[in-house]
Amino acid sequence: MTNTAIASPRPLKPARRRRSVRSVLGKIPGWIVVAVLLIVFVYPLVWLVLGSLKTQDEFLNNPTWALPENWFNFSNYSIAWESTAHYLLNSVIAVFPSLAICLLIGTAAGFALEIMVFKGRNTLLLVFLVGIMIPGQMILLPLFSVYFNLGLSSTLWPLIITYTATALPLTVFMMATYFRNIPREIFEASTIDGASTLKSFFFIALPMMRNAIFTIALVQFFFLWNDLLIALTFTTDDSLRTVQVGLLNFTGQFGVVDYGPTFAAICINVFIILALYLVLNQRVMRGLAAGAVKG
Incomplete structure (x- = not known):
């Protein structure tokens, strides 16, 4: 009965890397969808909060995307309440x-x-x-x-x-x-x-x-x-x-x-x-x- 040496397989590192790259690429569309949904839902809330900190003069004279000049202007909330x-x-x-x-x-x-x-x-x-x-x-x-x-x-x-x-x-x-x-x-x-x-x-x-x-x-x-x-x-x-x-x-x-x-x-x-x-x-x-x- 002859003993045959069984060679151990070489690690398939390139194949594993390709699979990992494919898995990451496959997740990108899902990440894009999540990012778009996050922007759609979060941006209006951020826009509301920033608008609530602006004065009337800022609304009329500054661009819509401009940030409030005073980030601690909570007088609008007292008036609103x-x-x-x-x-x-x-x-x-x-x-x-x-x-x-x-x-x-x-x-x-x-x-x-x-x-x-x-x-x-x-x-x-x-x-x-x-x-x-x-x-x-x-x-x-x-x-x-x-x-x-x-x-x-x-x-x-x-x-x-x-x-x-x-x-x-x-x-x-x-x-x-x-x-x-x-x-x-x-x-x-x-x-x-x-x-x-x-x-x-x-x-x-x-x-x-x-x-x-x-x-x-x-x-x-x-x-x-x-x-x-x-x-x-x-x-x-x-x-x-x-x-x-x-x-x-x-x-x-x-x-x-x-x-x-x-x-x-x-x-x-x-x-x-x-x-x-x-x-x-x-x-x-x-x-x-x-x-x-x-x-």
């Missing part, structure tokens, strides 16, 4: 009650449509879907007449009622989708143990739907908080304007736009929403994943 504080309060008063009512009714409706068994529930779900397809512009004039005849036009009730009604169809549909992913055996077991429908809803369904409720609440919050058309239609008094309508009418003496305070007011509004999203981002991701995977 004094002018928009009550607009922010009006938005809070109009949005949060609407959101709470919408979530409560929408969660209960989703529970009834997916967990409870009764005749015509599929037809009822289609009725809610029809509500999603109705353009909001079609109902503004009839609603304005109704609110005016009821004497509600000088209050924030038109906003609360309209926000709740417009957000409810999508909330019901999304809640029904989330409840569809929960095994019905859980609620059947609770019924066998003697739990009523209300107990099953409050003590079993709601705790299991926390991530979904956070997700839908954040989506609807952005929609309601950034609304301009409905608030502009139903707020006939300056004391009732929400923050978006207030920013639209943010003018100085003789109707001239004060660009510095206007940019500062927009920064306050944008960064409040951005901070809220960053804080709740993980809950939203978990809620979206829960709604996308059937359990």
